[in-house]
Amino acid sequence: MRRLLALLIALVLLLPAGSSLADNAYVRGELVIYSSMYQFVLDMLDEALREEFPNLKPGNNGSFFVYGGTSRLINQIYGEMEDGVLGCDMLLVAEPALSLELKEADYLEPVPVPDAASLLRFPYDEDGCWYPVRVCNMVLAYNPELEQQWAEKGVTIPKTFQVFAADRSLKGLIAMGDPLSSGTTFAAVASLTQSNHYGRQYLKGLASNEVQVISGSDSLAKIRSGEIAAAMILEESVLKALKDAEDAGAPLTDLACIYPDDGVILIPSTVMTVSDAHSKNANAAACKAVEQWFLSEKAQKLILQGYMHSVFREMEQVPFGSIDTNELIRKDMGVNWENVFHSREEINLAWMEIVANHQGR
Template sequence: MKKGLFLLITAIMVLGLAGCGKKKKTEVMIYTSMYEDIIDAMRTTLNNEFPDIDIEFFYGGTGTLQAKVAAEIDSGKLGCDMLMVAEPAYSLELKDAGVLEPYKSKHAESLAFDYDKDGYWYPVRISNMVLAYNPDKYSKDEIPNSFYDFAYDSSVKDMVSMSNPLTSGTAMASITGLLEKYGEEYFQALGNQNVAIESGSVALTKLETGECKVIMVLEESVLKKREEEGSKLEVIYPTDGTINVPSTIMTVNDKWNANQNIEAAKKITDWFLSEEGQDAIVKGWMHSVRSDYPNPPYDAIATSEILKNIIPVDWEKCYKDREEIRTLFQEHVTIPESK
């Protein structure tokens, strides 16, 4: 009896020690507006790079993330440790809200784009708002090749499409830049064109069928379709300037973050800004933020060529005047109600 009890206690102790030997992974939750399929493509690389960190992503469009974060701020705690969002304007807002942790990344000096000098946010990927068309349906010289003509060329009325600036950060950045360049009349012209406000995937399908002649869309959406599906759809880099959108990465401070793992978040930030991390970004059809990164994404022109002709965006205005700009857009352009 005593011997059996001794063996039972010994077994329990051995099992307990074995359980203690298993190191619990550090958890990091990242809220991001990056496309889900690109996130999925990165998971294996991230798991191999950070075997001791359990990195989870919550995906949502910019509008969804902004609403989620606002609700969590009201509750007193965020559900994430990091954010990777569409454009710098939201980073400026979160910095002002006091939820970010400054960090001086060792890769900062290698960046080709602006970043917060105190380290509150860094650009991590470059998206470009462009035009696109289907050469199997229409010739390039009979459709708009500029953002201006996209709104004012009556020959494409009822056959143009763009994303929703109420839910998309890159679309919001784009209309901010276009408002600054062309004035409120540009929004009126878009309304007169009966521009469809819909997702990029829907717009691309309409290009393929010929229902749309030209669309305003992210470059990466077209490049992805060309590489993965052999699509014939083509990018038009607008003659009046591409809208260049640096998407940002940020760390949430200990007062607000979900898992109290700032050191892990710093390592993840450094990896994304490194050459290896930028490899993953460029494989996701977006441009690198590093000045020393040699290659553009599949089938894209060089980043340096794009930067020679861009429509600038005032990120402070995009943040401070966001609701005013959205309202102005809604006054002139019909936006479908979300279902």
């Protein structure tokens, strides 16, 4: 027994300073997390959580995560709120306005994060109800190999979001995601239609340009094939395609990001813990440990591997092929999340009336 105790003490002494492995071994129970992150990122995070919390049980058929587009998850959450209990214990969704909404509804459990002000370069809830954990970046994408061919046809590749919707030479030649299912696309629409940007006229421009509302993967394929000239898309989708091709030994020269001259749209997506009164497994104690882990260096490096930007103030590393995060912050057009929270239905209705109802006409 003494020999075993001595071995355990030796192992603890070998752990790096600040390691939480010993503490996290006591984190137990089941855990379900709603998330809109791409599945390959969730797979990485799932594996890391199993290693960090060996006695915590994945609560969704062997996984900690339930995947869905943010806007679809929000609709699901609204339905579950009618019964007062969500089908999850934590949330990692793209659209920060939901954090404001759930806090106001008293659905969130405060989680302390020491030195959050010095740790994070994006806003967080001072009561600890939500923190940014990853940063998505909405940009434009195009095919550099075809730029001259497009020019010869009288089509100019847009260098701004404004031109993307206003230049009629692009009619039928642009694409973007669906804000009714994608939270990041919804955030982009909310930003671009703010009165201090382009207003609802922006939606009319998209409709007049007969924007194709398709998935990110379809947009990338059509850009490369020359079916469309440009797309509004998440930077991470482009960066992943470029990295996958490079890893396969066939680097792409027919795909690139445009960081619009009128600004990028950053979405600092949040992590939230649902209070025991409203959560699936009533396991807020475990959720707090997991939420704090998401704001660890190990977790933030996984975020970078997922082609998203870190929320850490001192993190100099950027996703593969991207540019400096602080430079993007300086170029950020911004989103009024409080306005999004209170105007969600209005924004969705405007999209449906002006853009969606004109599809295929």
